[in-house]
Structures are given as C-alpha cells and as structure tokens.
Amino acid sequence: LEAWFGRTRASFGADRRWVIGSMGLVVLSFLQMMLGALVAGNKAGRLYTDWPLMGGKFVPKDYAHKHASFWETFAHNPAAVQFNHRMGGYLLFVVAVVFAIAVVRTPRALPPIRQLALAVAAVVTAQAAWGVLTLHFAAPLGLSLAHQVGAVIVLATAIGLAWRIQRN
Numbered sequence: 001l002e003a004w005f006g007r008t009r010a011s012f013g014a015d016r017r018w019v020i021g022s023m024g025l026v027v028l029s030f031l032q033m034m035l036g037a038l039v040a041g042n043k044a045g046r047l048y049t050d051w052p053l054m055g056g057k058f059v060p061k062d063y064a065h066k067h068a069s070f071w072e073t074f075a076h077n078p079a080a081v082q083f084n085h086r087m088g089g090y091l092l093f094v095v096a097v098v099f100a101i102a103v104v105r106t107p108r109a110l111p112p113i114r115q116l117a118l119a120v121a122a123v124v125t126a127q128a129a130w131g132v133l134t135l136h137f138a139a140p141l142g143l144s145l146a147h148q149v150g151a152v153i154v155l156a157t158a159i160g161l162a163w164r165i166q167r168n
Helices: 016-041 070-076 078-105 111-136 141-167
Strands: none
Touching (some): 016 141, 070 078
C-alpha cells in the first residue's frame, strides 16, 4: 500500500484507539483464518451441519475427550475445531460491526475511512453468511474454496483499513 499510494502523514490515525482497533481487526481476521485452516484440515465442516447449534447443543457433546491433551483437542478434534471457528467468527463479526459504527459516528473520520470501516463490516458479514451456507451443505469443495477466498478478502480489507487509519 505504501508503494502504491505513497507515504502520507496520519491525521485521523493519530488517535491510538483507532489504530489499536483497526490492528485488532487485522489480528482477529488472521486468527480466524488459522482456525478455518484447522476446520479444513480436519474436514470438520462436514461434522455438524446444523446452525446455530451443533448437534442440538451450543457446545457439542464431543468437544473434549477425557484423556486428550489441550493440543489434541484444539487442533485435531473436529468438534472443537468447528466450535472454535464459529466462536471466532462471532467475535470477529461483533468487533467489525461495533468498530464500523464507532468510526461512522466519529465526526472527524474522513469519508475513505468510514467507507473502509463499513466495507470491513460488510465483508465480514458476507463471509459469516457464506460460512453458514457452506456448513449447511456439508462443505462441498466449491463453497469451501469460495469461503477461503472470502477470508482473504476480509483480511485484505482489514489491512487496508488499518493502513488508511495510520497513514491517512
């Protein structure tokens, strides 16, 4: 982004809250992608295809096994992997929408920053809806690949917002 648009001084981005918030969106987006990679690697999208519950429960009954280590549960248990990805998605959705509302309500936020904040909230919302659709159909390859492309779009949009806020 620096090479394309050049380095400029920050004005709106001088407020640390907005810089931290936008970088938080980038980090959450990246972590959610990593949780999604665990879902894909464990084929966990085919296990529980109901939503919003998992097998009729909020936390699936096979989330943790009695003798499994933390790593075995976190990275290799398909029920835990899918649950963690869902919770990460909910968190990212709430943070993106709240951040966008806060930016839009700030009088000194420039139009490009407002537009990017709304774009992040929109692509996160679309990605969450696409994830539910992918889950509903038991993660066929085409829908799963589209969901992965959507993750890249979410991350790229969040990076663009963070860059713009810092370098307005």
